[in-house]
Amino acid sequence: MALAEIVAWASLRRRPARTLFSILGVAVGIAVVVSIAVVDRTTLQNARPDRAQGWRADLEVRPAPGVVDPAAELAAIVGVERFTEVLQGEAQLQGVDDGGQPAGERAQARLIGLEPAAFDMGLLRLRSGTALGAANGGAPEVLLGAPLADRLGLDSGDAVWLAPPARAARVDCVEGALVQQRPAGPGPTPTEFRVSGVLEAEGAGRIASGELLVVDVSAARALLAGQFQPSSFWLARDERVAPEKLQERLVANFAVDLRRGAIVGQQADEVAFRNGVRLAGLLSLALGLYVIFHTLSMSLVERAREMATLQALGASRGQIARIVFSEALVIAALAGAVGLGLGLLLAKAMLEAGISSLGLTGDVRGQFDVPWDEVVPLVLAGVGIALLGSVAPLLRARENEAVPLLRGEDPGAASGKPGRGARSFHVATLLLVVAALPMAFFLALPLVGEAERQLIGLVLLGLGVLALLIGTPLLVPGPVAVLARSLADPLRRLSPFSGLLAARSISLSPTRVAASAAAVALVTAAFVGLRGMTSSLALENENWVQEGVMGKLWVYQLGGVPWQPLAQELRAQGLVQAVEPLDARLSAPFRVVGLPVAELAQAGLLAERPDLAARLSSAPSLVISRRLASQKNLRVGDQVAIATPSSGVVPFEVLAIDDRHGYLNRPHERAYAFAASTHMARLFCLETERSDTLALVLAPGADPLAVAEATKTYLRERGLGSDKTGFGLASDIATHERNDITRDFVVFDVILLLALLLAGTGVLNGLLLAAMERAKELGVLRALGADFGQIARSVLLESAFIGIVGGTLGLLLGLGLVPVVVSSLRVLSGLDLPQPGLQAIYLLGPALALGISVLGGLYPLWRMGRTDPVRAVRTG
Amino acid sequence: MTGQQTKPFGRADAPALLVRDLFKFHGPPGEEVGVLRGVSFQMERGEFLCIMGPSGSGKSSLLHLLAGLDQPSAGHIELFGSSLAEMAQRERTLLRRQAVGYVFQFFNLLPNLTVEENVGLPLAIRGQRPEHHQERIAALLTRFGIEDRARALPHQLSGGQMQRTSIARALVGEQPLLLADEPTGNLSQAHGIEILETLRRVCDEDGRSVLLVTHNPRDAAYADRVAFLVDGQLDPDHMLHGPGLTAQSVHEALVALHI
Numbered sequence A: 001m002a003l004a005e006i007v008a009w010a011s012l013r014r015r016p017a018r019t020l021f022s023i024l025g026v027a028v029g030i031a032v033v034v035s036i037a038v039v040d041r042t043t044l045q046n047a048r049p050d051r052a053q054g055w056r057a058d059l060e061v062r063p064a065p066g067v068v069d070p071a072a073e074l075a076a077i078v079g080v081e082r083f084t085e086v087l088q089g090e091a092q093l094q095g096v097d098d099g100g101q102p103a104g105e106r107a108q109a110r111l112i113g114l115e116p117a118a119f120d121m122g123l124l125r126l127r128s129g130t131a132l133g134a135a136n137g138g139a140p141e142v143l144l145g146a147p148l149a150d151r152l153g154l155d156s157g158d159a160v161w162l163a164p165p166a167r168a169a170r171v172d173c174v175e176g177a178l179v180q181q182r183p184a185g186p187g188p189t190p191t192e193f194r195v196s197g198v199l200e201a202e203g204a205g206r207i208a209s210g211e212l213l214v215v216d217v218s219a220a221r222a223l224l225a226g227q228f229q230p231s232s233f234w235l236a237r238d239e240r241v242a243p244e245k246l247q248e249r250l251v252a253n254f255a256v257d258l259r260r261g262a263i264v265g266q267q268a269d270e271v272a273f274r275n276g277v278r279l280a281g282l283l284s285l286a287l288g289l290y291v292i293f294h295t296l297s298m299s300l301v302e303r304a305r306e307m308a309t310l311q312a313l314g315a316s317r318g319q320i321a322r323i324v325f326s327e328a329l330v331i332a333a334l335a336g337a338v339g340l341g342l343g344l345l346l347a348k349a350m351l352e353a354g355i356s357s358l359g360l361t362g363d364v365r366g367q368f369d370v371p372w373d374e375v376v377p378l379v380l381a382g383v384g385i386a387l388l389g390s391v392a393p394l395l396r397a398r399e400n401e402a403v404p405l406l407r408g409e410d411p412g413a414a415s416g417k418p419g420r421g422a423r424s425f426h427v428a429t430l431l432l433v434v435a436a437l438p439m440a441f442f443l444a445l446p447l448v449g450e451a452e453r454q455l456i457g458l459v460l461l462g463l464g465v466l467a468l469l470i471g472t473p474l475l476v477p478g479p480v481a482v483l484a485r486s487l488a489d490p491l492r493r494l495s496p497f498s499g500l501l502a503a504r505s506i507s508l509s510p511t512r513v514a515a516s517a518a519a520v521a522l523v524t525a526a527f528v529g530l531r532g533m534t535s536s537l538a539l540e541n542e543n544w545v546q547e548g549v550m551g552k553l554w555v556y557q558l559g560g561v562p563w564q565p566l567a568q569e570l571r572a573q574g575l576v577q578a579v580e581p582l583d584a585r586l587s588a589p590f591r592v593v594g595l596p597v598a599e600l601a602q603a604g605l606l607a608e609r610p611d612l613a614a615r616l617s618s619a620p621s622l623v624i625s626r627r628l629a630s631q632k633n634l635r636v637g638d639q640v641a642i643a644t645p646s647s648g649v650v651p652f653e654v655l656a657i658d659d660r661h662g663y664l665n666r667p668h669e670r671a672y673a674f675a676a677s678t679h680m681a682r683l684f685c686l687e688t689e690r691s692d693t694l695a696l697v698l699a700p701g702a703d704p705l706a707v708a709e710a711t712k713t714y715l716r717e718r719g720l721g722s723d724k725t726g727f728g729l730a731s732d733i734a735t736h737e738r739n740d741i742t743r744d745f746v747v748f749d750v751i752l753l754l755a756l757l758l759a760g761t762g763v764l765n766g767l768l769l770a771a772m773e774r775a776k777e778l779g780v781l782r783a784l785g786a787d788f789g790q791i792a793r794s795v796l797l798e799s800a801f802i803g804i805v806g807g808t809l810g811l812l813l814g815l816g817l818v819p820v821v822v823s824s825l826r827v828l829s830g831l832d833l834p835q836p837g838l839q840a841i842y843l844l845g846p847a848l849a850l851g852i853s854v855l856g857g858l859y860p861l862w863r864m865g866r867t868d869p870v871r872a873v874r875t876g
Numbered sequence B: 001m002t003g004q005q006t007k008p009f010g011r012a013d014a015p016a017l018l019v020r021d022l023f024k025f026h027g028p029p030g031e032e033v034g035v036l037r038g039v040s041f042q043m044e045r046g047e048f049l050c051i052m053g054p055s056g057s058g059k060s061s062l063l064h065l066l067a068g069l070d071q072p073s074a075g076h077i078e079l080f081g082s083s084l085a086e087m088a089q090r091e092r093t094l095l096r097r098q099a100v101g102y103v104f105q106f107f108n109l110l111p112n113l114t115v116e117e118n119v120g121l122p123l124a125i126r127g128q129r130p131e132h133h134q135e136r137i138a139a140l141l142t143r144f145g146i147e148d149r150a151r152a153l154p155h156q157l158s159g160g161q162m163q164r165t166s167i168a169r170a171l172v173g174e175q176p177l178l179l180a181d182e183p184t185g186n187l188s189q190a191h192g193i194e195i196l197e198t199l200r201r202v203c204d205e206d207g208r209s210v211l212l213v214t215h216n217p218r219d220a221a222y223a224d225r226v227a228f229l230v231d232g233q234l235d236p237d238h239m240l241h242g243p244g245l246t247a248q249s250v251h252e253a254l255v256a257l258h259i
């Protein structure tokens, strides 16, 4: 065997505990990040099954009236990557025989006119043939949907005739009435087209079940002349821009239909959540690598004398570096493999438990998608940094520092007073942790959406705090030493001998103690920060629950009963103040419910503000919920353009921001708005007299169960309702929504737990190395008559010291972190998050810190108990 | 120990060691203590030189300087014609690897390596494979009576066994200069004699040079020449050599010098 193998292998094999815990430290760090990447990818792939069929462009918009050149407007909007004008109508299709005469079956199909950009947007996939070419003199070209082409026996190169339909049968809503639209102008004249290709039955090729003709937009305009043509645009969004942001920019000139299903994980709140998971991952990674770095570098300090001996025997620095490197390579590579395996297992377990990067959901159960493109670089980064951590201390070893070690001086004594070399080493650690690491991390796992820019300041702030935390004790071990000295007296009083030993050990290696304490502090801070975040979310939720949920009763699946008589009856019984029929609603651009103004005027917002009632009735206008206002960045006085079937785009003015009316729990959506039902009926032909779903605004003091009984009686007596009719209690909904937050944040708790494990490993490694470093000293003490209990107490005192210092620092840091976390979440999610005050639960953080530190002291203790004092004294 | 060295190491006409006006100060700036204050001597190839001196007189410090492990505060050291001061660190390392075998006062065995692995270390450092030189290693272990401890780890050894391992490690590389810092301090009479006879043979048969530091007049008597390090200098007047060099004469010199 060569030198490197002899020495490295011997040290790995004959120090199994050190090897094992080093591997464990690195592996857990890697496992955390790997599991986050896997869970996130799996979540995105599976959380919404409709994602796979999301055939449409990211957004469909219609220009508002008065916009002269919509294409130019769109081109100028940041976040619109590509777009195509879309014309849709119906057309007739017939094959052409060799003689140029129409032959075979005639079919009617959906005609779509698109610009060439549609092909770049990936909306169309060809099964055969080529994309639409420029009509260069010859016949214009057409693409056929696969079922249509198969049925008519047509393929690329065939000639076809296209004509407008004999009658365009179309029903539209005009001023509250459904009207048959008939085309004006002359009868259809067929035009000859050449089939340039057949579309795959995916993407836009699924429109109209594939009974589809796609032509250039100009050809479509000619064919559809005289037909009702809503001109619209399909947009491809720049991935880096959040859909909500884009929508905000579009809303001035366009009516927007956001295709929610097509972009799972891209909604603002989802983005916030996923980014939160990623940041938590970053934290664990930082912590993991910090632990790795210190474990490996401390173990080298311990072995400084060996290295000095090798130098004295003529080993060059290169040879020594190779020894250390081979050893680190084995540790890092094994840790990489173990970490990868552990991470995949962990991800599997999390997914099985329904934990996704979007909270708890059953959608991910049984799913498992490994993003190797992210996982492999992450594992390699972990391995790389572990290698760096082990090699870095070598760089500072200088030849003439070897002599004191060869003379038998204690390496621990040398590390107690870090010289310039040690200091620059810590600066390097620091830079690595706070700069290189996040960069590497975000390269591998970029934050979702447009958040980067807004977040960067906050992330930097957070990292600054982190740097301060890690940096201060490392660069200035003085404070730790001073703290230890000032603690020495009380400790000694606590236990004269053990206290003295602990205080000495702390003040002799302040760097090691500070590093362990910093790791503990980091987890504590994360715990406090996370609790602050959930408290804030809970508070925000609570505010909404009080306004939008409490004091109401929901009735579902009535089967379309006239709601007014019911309202009168319940009001007469003194049970109900007002009734909100919730069925007259739109879902684009967001949920808008048409509510009867006269009914709402009985209680709540409109009772307080009669002026609003008047304005809601007089013109199309909205009252929007706070969540909607902050998500869409809407203010009172803003105009929201909403596309109507026949009246073009109608501007709705935002009159007020209020949560009290319009919340519907099935499906749950906190971004909602209401308009006067009269306008909804007129513009969208929605049914407003009968309703399937009601929200009853209860009279003060009314018992919801009694109201439910009364409602049931009313329905029964008149033979209304159905056996499916059900009730939703405000208290149930409130509880559900409250629990939702806690449940969703389980994923953070899991990550935190892992981080805690890491910090514990760090403390353990530190104390273990210290125990080995001091094996001789401890052996001598035992030989001089100190019993194991005394030494054990000193180790526990030291680990408690680490826990208390780390916990206190972490608590303070966490308290500073909470406002940062909350405001970054506010930016990310568009939620109107309040700053939580001091929470009692924060104190659990330092308590956990103390617990994990003391636990970390147990193994080294056990090891010391097993150390043979004779052997310790004999070791030269 | 496998016959005469065929080619002389370094510059053929140069002595094994040349030291001129060597100074070494220890301690923080401003409070330096001069340990070596103008040491000069020369050592021929194949010579066995012994340096004696009171505890703390700077003997170990001198050996560290000669091996290029430490930097002198002033002065000149030449090993086989090469001046240490003019060499880069890497060259010094290579010279040490090729030319110097070192027995440390405090053994400095690698705690994770067995006795035979520790002994094979200088070969491995040169890029040779110790398993190809198993016979040479085994012969050394047998000569020093530790062949049955070949697979033991250092903490399983007695002090004398550690010392003998350390000496075997210094000899295995067959370097032309051997620096031995109190190699017999922990050894019984018989083992001490075995070591000294080995060192004597190394000079006589292989033409290698040995610099021995010891407190023991009996050991010193094996040398060709004995020098005394007193007050930071090697006193040329009290150098012992030739037929007058016996354990008795060394003892008398020590008494005379109050060592």
Ligand SMILES: Nc1ncnc2c1ncn2[C@@H]1O[C@H](COP(=O)(O)OP(=O)(O)OP(=O)(O)O)[C@@H](O)[C@H]1O
Pocket: A404, B026, B027, B035, B053, B054, B055, B056, B057, B058, B059, B060, B061, B062, B105
């Ligand atoms: N790094 C150092 N810093 C300060 N003083 C030192 C240092 N190294 C050695 N000394 C001092 O230099 C003097 C010479 O030390 P050295 O080890 O060379 O003595 P020695 O002659 O080998 O003694 P011994 O026979 O006891 O081994 C001693 O007084 C020692 O305290």
Ligand SMILES: [Mg+2]
Pocket: B059, B060, B061, B105, B181
């Ligand atoms: Mg000495």
